[in-house]
Amino acid sequence: xxxxxxxxxxxxxxxxxxxxxxxxxxxxxxxxxxxxxxxxxxxxxxxxxxxxxxxxxxxxxxxxxxxxxxxxxxxxxxxxxxxxxxxxxxxxxxxxxxxxxxxxxxxxxxxxxxxxxxxxxxxxxxxxxxxxxxxxxxxxxxxxxxxxxxxxxxxxxxxxxxxxxxxxxxxxxxxxxxxxxxxxxxxxxxxxxxxxxxxxxxxxxxxxxxxxxxxxxxxxxxxxxxxxxxxxxxxxxxxxxxxxxxxxxxxxxxxxxxxxxxxxxxxxxxxxxxxxxxxxxxxxxxxxxxxxxxxxxxxxxxxxxxxxxxxxxxxxxxx
Numbered sequence: 446x447x448x449x450x451x452x453x454x455x456x457x458x459x460x461x462x463x464x465x466x467x468x469x470x471x472x473x474x475x476x477x478x479x480x481x482x483x484x485x486x487x488x489x490x491x492x493x494x495x496x497x498x499x500x501x502x503x504x505x506x507x508x509x510x511x512x513x514x515x516x517x518x519x520x521x522x523x524x525x526x527x528x529x530x531x532x533x534x535x536x537x538x539x540x541x542x543x544x545x546x547x548x549x550x551x552x553x554x555x556x557x558x559x560x561x562x563x564x565x566x567x568x569x570x571x572x573x574x575x576x577x578x579x580x581x582x583x584x585x586x587x588x589x590x591x592x593x594x595x596x597x598x599x600x601x602x603x604x605x606x607x608x609x610x611x612x613x614x615x616x617x618x619x620x621x622x623x624x625x626x627x628x629x630x631x632x633x634x635x636x637x638x639x640x641x642x643x644x645x646x647x648x649x650x651x652x653x654x655x656x657x658x659x660x661x662x663x664x665x666x667x668x669x670x671x672x673x674x675x676x677x678x679x680x681x682x683x684x685x686x687x688x689x690x691x692x693x694x695x696x697x698x699x700x701x702x703x704x705x706x707x708x709x710x711x712x713x714x715x716x717x718x719x720x721x722x723x724x725x726x727x728x729x730x731x732x733x734x735x736x737x738x739x740x741x742x743x744x745x746x747x748x749x750x751x752x753x754x755x756x757x758x759x760x761x762x763x764x
Contacts, residue, residue, distance in 0.1 A: 457707065458686075458689040458690070458705075458707045459686055459689070459707055462659075462662075462682075462683055462686045464658045464659070464662070481510060481650050484591065484593065484647055484650075487591075487645070488518065488591070490589055490645075491518060491589050491590065491591045491645065492518070492519070492574045492579060492585075492588050492589050492590060493518055493519040493520070493521065493570050493573055493574050493588070493590045493591075494511075494518045494519070494520045494521070494590070494591050494593060495520075495521045495523060495566075495570070495590050495591070495592050495593070495603075495644070496511060496520065496521070496522050496523065496592075496593050496594055497523045497525050497592060497593070497594035497598045497599055497600045497603050498522065498523070498524055498525070498594055498595070498598050499524070499525065499526050499530075499598045499599075499667045499669070500524035500525060500526050500527040500529070500530035500532065500552055501526065501529055501530045501667055501761060501762060501763050501764075502663050502664070502667055502763050502764050503524055503538050503542065503764055504541065504542075504545075504764045505660045505663045505664065505763065505764050506595055506652075506655070506660055506663065506664045506667075506669065507595070508593075508594075508595055508650055508651065508652045509652060510650070510652060511593055511650075518577075518591075519549075519570075519573035519574055519576075519577050520547070520549065520573075521549045521550075521551065521566070521569060521570060521573065522542070522547050522549065522550045522551075523550075523551050523552075523553055523566070523603060524550060524551070524552045524553070525552075525553050525554070525555055525598055525599035525602070525603060526554065526555075526598070526599055527552040527553060527554050527562075528554040528556070528557070528756060528760075529754075529756045529760060529761075530760055530761070530762055531760040531761050531762040532552065532760075532762070534762065535552070549569065549573060551565060551566060551569065553566075553599075553603065553606070555599050555602040555603045555605070555606040556599075556602055556606075557606075558609070559610075560606065560610075563603075563606045563607065563610050564610055566607060567607070567611060567636075567637050567640075567642065570588070570590060570642070571588070571640065574588060586640070586641065587640065587641035587642065587643065588640060588641070588642045588643070589633075589642075589643050589644075589645065590642065590643070590644050590645065591644070591645045591647065592604060592644050592645065592646055592647060593647055593650070594649060594650075595649050595650065595651050595652075595664070595669050596648075596649025596650075596651060596669045596670075597649060597667075597668045597669045598649070598667075598669060600646065600647070600649065601646070604634055604636060604644055604646060607636040607637070607644070608634070608635075608636050611636055611637040611638070611642075612635070612636065612637065612638060632645070632646040633645055633646075634646055649669070651664075651669070651670070661675070662675070662679075662680070662683045663763045663764070665680050665683075666680055666683060666684055666687070666750070666753070666763065667754070667763070668754055672747070672750070677743050677746040677747045677750065678709070678713075678742070678743065678746050680746070680750055681709055681712075681713065681746035681747075681749045681750055682709040684749060684750060684753055685706070685707070685709050685712055685749075686707075687761070687763065688753075688758060688761070689705060689707060691761055693758065693759045693761060695757075695758050695759045696712070696749070696752075696758055699752065699757065699758070700712070700715050700716050700719055701715065701719055702715055709746070710742075712749065713740075713742045713745040713746050713749070714740060714742070714745070716745035716746075716748055716749055717740035717741060717742060717744070717745040718740065720745070720748060722740060722741040722742075722744040722745045722748065723740055723741055
């Protein structure tokens with residue numbers, strides 16, 4: 446009965462998100478431009494391209510500028526963070542990717558100490574390379590791969606997982622929860638001994654222009670665009686809209702709401718009260734300024750977003 450009432454409430458939710466007059470997010474710092482230029486220049490030393498992307502958005506946000514690189518080298522698409530994605534419809538995802546020309550796909554959770562799919566990467570890469578011409582690298586016995594992707598999709602975690610799986614060694618790349626951690630261009634890291642295999646780590650490269658506002662919002666929700674460029678309150682509102690649209694109501698219990706809600710203001714207020722998110726501000730009165738304590742709604746919005754990114758609000762598929 447409770448579930449029925451919950452779904453009945455869902456009928457009253459927004460059927461579309463109002464993006465208003467917001468401009469599409471742009472995030473193309475100088476180190477990205479430099480990275481893309483050097484990646485192109487060093488393709489002659491690369492046997493295979495490994496593109497890492499977030500499994501929650503298998504179609505949205507993949508950088509079209511990579512396409513010219515992918516056309517000239519074997520390509521493996523790794524959809525990472527599968528532990529956060531609802532992959533119950535994995536078959537249709539694979540079919541659509543195949544229609545787009547992507548035939549080699551692996552789903553991974555690179556933060557797990559042992560992921561069987563990570564073990565499949567080296568054999569699959571070797572097969573891809575051996576079935577394609579290596580041109581002037583035909584004499585080379587070692588393999589060189591280039592890891593590419595938009596920011597914060599787990600490229601460094603992927604490299605560390607390969608080293609952990611194949612070399613039994615620890616971290617070689619720094620990882621973080623925000624985009625832009627890797628700024629070094631073309632760092633070469635060994636990830637396998639038999640065969641000898643190196644990965645070239647690269648910084649995340651966002652498209653210079655994101656064509657659709659909703660694509661940008663999905664990227665922001667998954668943390669590939671810095672939050673303050675879009676606005677925590679806007680991202681939190683889009684998250685609430687998305688969870689309600691997908692009928693994922695775990696936020697109700699997590700934050701102690703009475704029922705699902707379509708108002709981000711109400712959700713932020715409840716989170717601020719429950720978690721004690723407050724801030725001190727100055728208020729002007731007729732007898733002078735005083736300092737008062739008020740709910741910190743931006744901090745509450747960020748907690749809501751962070752809970753989603755950590756998987757605390759359930760697995761979702763945004764595409």
